[in-house]
Amino acid sequence: MRTRFAERLKALMTLHNISQNELARRIGVTPPQVAKYLSGADSPPLPRLELIADQFPGVTLDNLVGRTPSEPRSETSRSGGE
Numbered sequence: 001m002r003t004r005f006a007e008r009l010k011a012l013m014t015l016h017n018i019s020q021n022e023l024a025r026r027i028g029v030t031p032p033q034v035a036k037y038l039s040g041a042d043s044p045p046l047p048r049l050e051l052i053a054d055q056f057p058g059v060t061l062d063n064l065v066g067r068t069p070s071e072p073r074s075e076t077s078r079s080g081g082e
Contacts, residue, residue: 004066006040012056012064013038027051 013023020034027034027048036042044052053064062068 003040003043005043005064006038008064008066009052010038012059016056018055023052023055026055 013019018026020031020038024031024034028051029044029048033042037044049061049064053059053061056064060068
């Protein structure tokens with residue numbers, strides 16, 4: 001079962017042209033582990049989620065896990081409080 005996280009991760013990887021192998025190298029896991037994240041078979045722990053979010057400019061943890069819209073916003077376009 002795919003999760004919002006899995007769907008958003010896949011979309012971000014496509015948008016930023018990052019392969020499973022490259023993401024795995026950047027966050028210190030194996031490519032099969034990234035495949036599990038993408039399929040929804042496994043979810044990363046919080047420290048790993050932070051590393052994943054750091055790979056995509058403008059992406060927050062809330063955005064990555066589906067608590068906010070999927071479009072990353074630039075620092076200049078952020079507006080105050082909702």
